[in-house]
Amino acid sequence: MSNNLLAGKRGIIFGALDEKSIAWKVAERCVEEGAMITLTNAPVALRMGEIQKLGKKLNAEVIPADATSEEDLEKLIGESMEILGGKLDFVLHAIGMSLNVRKKKAYTDLKYEWMQKTFDISAISFHKLMQQLYKQDAMNEWGSILALSYIAAQRSFPDYSEMAESKALLESFARSFGYHFAEKAKVRVNTISQSPTVTTAGSGVKGFDEFFGYADKMSPLGNASAEACADYCVTMFSDLTRMVTMQNLFHDGGFSSMGMSPRLLED
Numbered sequence: 168m169s170n171n172l173l174a175g176k177r178g179i180i181f182g183a184l185d186e187k188s189i190a191w192k193v194a195e196r197c198v199e200e201g202a203m204i205t206l207t208n209a210p211v212a213l214r215m216g217e218i219q220k221l222g223k224k225l226n227a228e229v230i231p232a233d234a235t236s237e238e239d240l241e242k243l244i245g246e247s248m249e250i251l252g253g254k255l256d257f258v259l260h261a262i263g264m265s266l267n268v269r270k271k272k273a274y275t276d277l278k279y280e281w282m283q284k285t286f287d288i289s290a291i292s293f294h295k296l297m298q299q300l301y302k303q304d305a306m307n308e309w310g311s312i313l314a315l316s317y318i319a320a321q322r323s324f325p326d327y328s329e330m331a332e333s334k335a336l337l338e339s340f341a342r343s344f345g346y347h348f349a350e351k352a353k354v355r356v357n358t359i360s361q362s363p364t365v366t367t368a369g370s371g372v373k374g375f376d377e378f379f380g381y382a383d384k385m386s387p388l389g390n391a392s393a394e395a396c397a398d399y400c401v402t403m404f405s406d407l408t409r410m411v412t413m414q415n416l417f418h419d420g421g422f423s424s425m426g427m428s429p430r431l432l433e434d
């Protein structure tokens with residue numbers, strides 16, 4: 168169902184790899200709500216993934232960009248403004264990857280070279296993206312920039328490993344850059360802290376299936392789906408949330424406010 172909440176708005180969506188990706192659902196919902204978008208992902212993901220299929224379906228150009236490369240980001244932003252016919256109203260950063268998690272390194276035995284790469288891909292890329300948007304004056308007034316986070320930024324979830332620090336850094340960048348972007352052009356910057364979601368990145372975390380079930384029971388509304396996250400992103404990109412900025416917004420069915428749920432003691 169469309170309410171035309173994003174009619175006439177232009178945006179860039181990072182991170183749609185396949186149909187399960189949160190960014191995939193966000194892209195679909197944004198277009199349904201009247202937005203024009205470009206899609207982007209790392210060149211290797213473009214080769215492996217199905218993003219071209221999404222591009223065709225949504226009539227959206229797919230532009231390769233490694234989010235750790237300032238040069239790629241600069242080009243992506245310039246090309247997107249050209250294709251979409253003006254400055255941008257919204258941007259979604261939906262990027263996460265940990266080398267130590269992928270290579271199953273214990274948290275007490277991390278390889279620091281990989282950790283730095285993890286931080287670069289999962290968090291510093293958000294600063295690089297905002298810096299390029301800022302320098303190119305690419306955002307319209309009252310625009311909205313979002314990144315996706317996870318509650319391991321605040322609490323200890325041992326199997327999430329160095330991604331916890333990545334998310335803490337990501338959320339801090341939203342607060343710090345949110346100030347500068349508000350001053351410059353009344354642009355808001357927020358992170359959405361999403362429930363565990365069955366995607367390529369999510370399922371890569373050890374014990375994901377068990378944890379997904381635990382979080383579902385712990386959350387009075389249950390885990391928030393990727394589709395529900397897309398709905399929330401649309402509201403954050405719309406004009407209905409203009410005064411929300413520099414926040415980490417929990418989208419987790421109530422998980423973050425729970426201490427203990429009797430549902431966990433059942434059966």
Ligand SMILES: NC(=O)c1ccc[n+]([C@@H]2O[C@H](COP(=O)([O-])OP(=O)(O)OC[C@H]3O[C@@H](n4cnc5c(N)ncnc54)[C@H](O)[C@@H]3O)[C@@H](O)[C@H]2O)c1
Nearest residue numbers: 182184188189209212234262263315363364366367368369
């Ligand atoms: N799935 C979950 O349980 C969950 C929960 C909370 C937050 N998140 C966050 O949501 C976001 C999206 O993840 P997802 O769960 O949809 O998984 P996903 O695997 O579908 O998406 C991750 C994306 O990051 C992209 N990426 C990796 N390295 C990149 C690079 N160098 N440049 C550009 N893109 C790069 C991948 O190609 C992929 O499209 C991530 O930030 C993730 O941490 C996920």
